[in-house]
Amino acid sequence: MTDKKVYQCPECGLHYRDDETAKKCKAWCNEHKSCNLEITQHSVETKKLREQTKA
């Protein structure tokens, strides 16, 4: 029920709820040495921030 498993991108340190997105992030970070907003918007950290600013 409470599956809190997250996957971390070892390059930028952001966490993702799914392995696939974390892999995408890692691949991008490796190649570009920067973050792709399209990917990082799915990170746990970004979603948390959004929830906080929404209130």
Ligand SMILES: [Zn+2]
């Ligand atoms: Zn990354």
